[in-house]
Amino acid sequence: MNFFKTFKHDTWVKPYIKRYKGLLLTALFLGLMTSFCAAALMFTSGYTIDKAATHPVNILLIYVPILLTRAFGIGRPVFKYIERLKSHNWVLRVTSDLRTRLYKTLESDASFFNEHHKTGDIMGLLSEDISHLQNLYLRTIFPSVISYLLSIIAAIALGTFNPSFGFFVFLLLFIEVFIVPLVSVSIESARRAYQKEVKSDLYVQLTDNILGADDWIVSGRKTDFQNLTTQNVKNLDQSKAKSKAFRRNRDFGLQLVFVAIVVCFLIFTNFTMTNNQEQANFVSAVVLAIFPLSDTIIPVSQGFEEWPLYKDSIIRLNTLKPVKSNLPTQVDLKPDDFESLELKHVSFEYDVDSPVLIKDFSQKVTKGEKLALLGPSGIGKTTILQLILGDLSPQKGQVKVNDLDVAQIQDNREKIFSVLNQQPFLFNTTLLNNVRLGNEKRTDSEVKKAIERVGLKDLIESLPDKYNTIVGENGSRFSGGEQERIALARILLQDAPVVLLDEPTVGLDPITENNLLATIFDVLQDKTIIWITHHLQGVNHVDHIIFMNSDQIEMQGNPKELYQTNAHFKELYKMDQGL
Missing domain, CATH: 3.40.50.300 (P-loop containing nucleotide triphosphate hydrolases)
Structure with a gap:
């Protein structure tokens, strides 16, 4: 609910997604193709190994899998490279527009803004909020959308062979891409908010201290000057250490869930795909195809975890309103x-x-x-x-x-x-x-x-x-x-x-x-x-x-x-x- 409420009257995220939707869809398609090629590479590799182990009468029987292995092996880095180009091009276009808009918003009434915000707040706004929106696209939107699409496609594909097994795998993937990310947000939300508050205070303190450094030196309080931000830095480091420990434990848990998915596939393929030698050649191929998907699915929790930072930045940016110019018709007066x-x-x-x-x-x-x-x-x-x-x-x-x-x-x-x-x-x-x-x-x-x-x-x-x-x-x-x-x-x-x-x-x-x-x-x-x-x-x-x-x-x-x-x-x- 908070997520949708944040975007209800948003003018800093949604408009730019619509403006460059063609480039966004292209980047998402390339991301899916990257994951598909990674899974297909492992699949064809596993199949080729199994097929070769059955001593084929003619090497031509595994020629096609070998060609596909080479094709997917080349396709994965190519799609990945192009996807990075397209996604970063999209993000840079958006953030360029956002930075220009932010500058014009602040510049339109700079004196008013200074009356209501500290210099440190302005530094925090300029240095972090636009970067947070950039990370929102790269670390949350892209991984999440691709992971959701992969989960749906995988569940549907498995469901055509065995609806019960497809639904069971979908539940495990649902835990990976939805339940654990939501738990991450609930646990880390307050901690991230605290870190942002401490960091904002540090911006203000450091700005004041640097601008007033001469007065500190003249007063002979060099030690006090050096120690003034020590406690805040210590608190920030401790909070970040806790976040790091939580992230490490969470990712380990996600790996365990992924191991459970792999085990389920081993059991499923051994029960359903060992009726004859031809089917048995697909066992390792199907199981190996699962492993590359972890690189796409597991990072979703990290993106969700950082949502409180993005939310705060989106809310703060949406509170900025440019002051309409009340200037009369302008005249170009020549110096002479x-x-x-x-x-x-x-x-x-x-x-x-x-x-x-x-x-x-x-x-x-x-x-x-x-x-x-x-x-x-x-x-x-x-x-x-x-x-x-x-x-x-x-x-x-x-x-x-x-x-x-x-x-x-x-x-x-x-x-x-x-x-x-x-x-x-x-x-x-x-x-x-x-x-x-x-x-x-x-x-x-x-x-x-x-x-x-x-x-x-x-x-x-x-x-x-x-x-x-x-x-x-x-x-x-x-x-x-x-x-x-x-x-x-x-x-x-x-x-x-x-x-x-x-x-x-x-x-x-x-x-x-x-x-x-x-x-x-x-x-x-x-x-x-x-x-x-x-x-x-x-x-x-x-x-x-x-x-x-x-x-x-x-x-x-x-x-x-x-x-x-x-x-x-x-x-x-x-x-x-x-x-």
């Missing part, structure tokens, strides 16, 4: 057509229980203008950047690019906006590849030119591998300032008219910060810049500065004019410069 960016009476709050973060904020930035937003943490500076990008939508007001709502250019917004934030991510590949991420169509010479413009040419050319230097995991080969320059080179290749700077110099020493800011504003002098910063270092590079305080603008204007006319600004500037 950009003229202005305007926030008109924008108000924003994250939810009804939170205070209004941004209230009636208005500002217009024209092409080529440089704007700096300053203020204490938590007042919404970064939120303004998210509103400009269209990642967030204001409850009131509008964000306009030229005369278009920013929501109208989301399909191609990378043509208009580029972002340089506090911690640009660098991939563990070459420097050229990392910079080319800004525009994959650019040539090596154009990438090198961008690297030169951000002031890294001498450093890179002094390295042994030069531009093919591997940057290391998350850019570990380079310092913080150098990583920002590499990300800046990406922006140069992207060549979007509006650049959003989200405190790119946080954590840098004053000298490095000054040099980086000078480089940024030098190479981006023809761009429109909106810069989030926490202090006044480098504000001489901008045309307009806004001081935000709580939900209102405290002061704004040209920094040079403010220095001359606003005593408060002059005081803040001197304090920031240490004067």
Whole structure:
């Protein structure tokens, strides 16, 4: 009942079985032919041996069995190989569709998903659930269907000779392919669920620990860090050991039942097939034909045993619902057509229980203008950047690019906006590849030119591998300032008219910060810049500065004019410069 209930409203398994049903039926047919050839091979081999032992008058009397033995001997691996190709092709097609669908589902509302799931949960979802569905097909559906078909075919075939014996063998096969698998599920269900829960906890713990590794080290609690997951790992290993012992004992029991089937066949053939020499030649052939079927029938219990894992994955995947896009008709705005960016009476709050973060904020930035937003943490500076990008939508007001709502250019917004934030991510590949991420169509010479413009040419050319230097995991080969320059080179290749700077110099020493800011504003002098910063270092590079305080603008204007006319600004500037 639980099995059918799980699939009642399923949209992650049944639709794909129907979509590729032709390939699935082909794989199942090939699986049956593999088992048939394996049984037929043993049958013809046994018959040939028995027939040869009767000293035939002419060798031609066993020529046909010899040919059949060779044919089935070749047919078994050939059918097996083709079946593997077809079944894995089917599974890979299905799982490819599933992974694409999962990505689109998560990507459609990534911010919502992160609010309701931990990072470790996301890792578990991506790493295990689709793999579980893949195993559901390969280790449960295929073996079970083929085993059921073989059991039915065998029972019918035997029933034509002796209905009573056919029914008795069917009962023994029923124990093998149905009763024992159900017992396996009932015994292992709770244990598997526990293992999955422990593993999920480990994902969450390891994610938290790795992201917070520096804090553990600084606090001097290295031992605690190492031992934090020890108990969970120990519990998981103990549970897996119990499952392994159960599996070993169960498979031994299945072998015993299969031995009982073989014994029954020995008795049956000796009673019914020894009336004359010709019939006696079939005794060993019939009994030997049974043995290869064990390779098909016994694995069914293993597939059933893992059903609780598959069930949990199917239920969790079916709870994921893509968020329908509410975007208006999209407009392909050309970068050269950009003229202005305007926030008109924008108000924003994250939810009804939170205070209004941004209230009636208005500002217009024209092409080529440089704007700096300053203020204490938590007042919404970064939120303004998210509103400009269209990642967030204001409850009131509008964000306009030229005369278009920013929501109208989301399909191609990378043509208009580029972002340089506090911690640009660098991939563990070459420097050229990392910079080319800004525009994959650019040539090596154009990438090198961008690297030169951000002031890294001498450093890179002094390295042994030069531009093919591997940057290391998350850019570990380079310092913080150098990583920002590499990300800046990406922006140069992207060549979007509006650049959003989200405190790119946080954590840098004053000298490095000054040099980086000078480089940024030098190479981006023809761009429109909106810069989030926490202090006044480098504000001489901008045309307009806004001081935000709580939900209102405290002061704004040209920094040079403010220095001359606003005593408060002059005081803040001197304090920031240490004067």
